[in-house]
Amino acid sequence: MNTPKAFDFGEDEAAPATPGGPPKAFSFDDLPPVTAGPSMTAKTGPAALFDSDDHPAVRDALAFARADYPQLVAQAEQRLAALFRRLLPVRLGLVMEWAEAPLREQAALLQPITELVLTFTRMAVPAQLEAALESSKPPEGMFGKLFRRQVPLAQHKTALTSSRAGLVQLLADSEGATRNLEESAQNLSLHAAALAVVAKLAGGAMDATLSDAITQRRTLIGQAVRQAELSIMQMGQVRQQAAELIGQISSFLTVTLPALEMAQAQEGK
Numbered sequence: 001m002n003t004p005k006a007f008d009f010g011e012d013e014a015a016p017a018t019p020g021g022p023p024k025a026f027s028f029d030d031l032p033p034v035t036a037g038p039s040m041t042a043k044t045g046p047a048a049l050f051d052s053d054d055h056p057a058v059r060d061a062l063a064f065a066r067a068d069y070p071q072l073v074a075q076a077e078q079r080l081a082a083l084f085r086r087l088l089p090v091r092l093g094l095v096m097e098w099a100e101a102p103l104r105e106q107a108a109l110l111q112p113i114t115e116l117v118l119t120f121t122r123m124a125v126p127a128q129l130e131a132a133l134e135s136s137k138p139p140e141g142m143f144g145k146l147f148r149r150q151v152p153l154a155q156h157k158t159a160l161t162s163s164r165a166g167l168v169q170l171l172a173d174s175e176g177a178t179r180n181l182e183e184s185a186q187n188l189s190l191h192a193a194a195l196a197v198v199a200k201l202a203g204g205a206m207d208a209t210l211s212d213a214i215t216q217r218r219t220l221i222g223q224a225v226r227q228a229e230l231s232i233m234q235m236g237q238v239r240q241q242a243a244e245l246i247g248q249i250s251s252f253l254t255v256t257l258p259a260l261e262m263a264q265a266q267e268g269k
Helices: 056-068 070-087 092-096 100-123 125-135 141-147 153-205 208-268
Strands: none
Touching: 056 070, 056 153, 070 153, 092 208, 100 125, 100 153, 100 208, 125 153, 125 208, 153 208
16 A cells, blocks of 8 residues: 655545544534624634534544545644644635645745755856866867966865855755755645545535635645745755765865875976
8 A cells, every 4th residue: 555645645545434434524514603703803814613623524634634645644633633623614715815825935935945056056166176177187289288278276276165165055055945945845735635635525515616716726736835846856956966066176175286286386396
């Protein structure tokens, strides 16, 4: 039996019924009436309809979640329960705004990752290192001796020392940026899973408009999570390249460059 991954939005088959009986489709007719009061008109954040996980609707939602998203439930059962308490009973207005704040947060968190990747590209460290290594070789042929522009070793040393410091800083900055994006993507995956479970729980109680809205919202959240995954993967590749370049620069500065300087000093004598 395959275990769904944390960011997996695939539709898994429901698990066998629990000893207490399979969870039933949620019926809006069973909800207690909601009376209007001063708190209903207060402009506050989303409030939970149910104060406890013991409400039948929340218990059934958690049962579906354990069957369809066991890994997510194992990692964040209480967070999922809190989302179910906010989302139930599922209504069009709730669905249209579902995960809006996390989506905007992730859009902001993607920007530092993009800037770090661009910074790494603009540094052009591989080209700097190649030029420094090339300058360590004697010019070939008459044409090379006459027209090759020899850059002083001190200039290469200064440029590579600066680039190494920039790469070290990039690694430090990217660690926090990646961690923040991973947490944001996990939060979005929880919102998507909660929406999928509630849709399954409601079953035939939803009209076509609400069903379409849920599908569109799930698609949007899924795309956002995949975008985060791609950015995290790209940043991981950049971090690996940066670490390798730091090692190559250190080797050049501590081994190759001193040997070249010694050779030049001997030629001068």
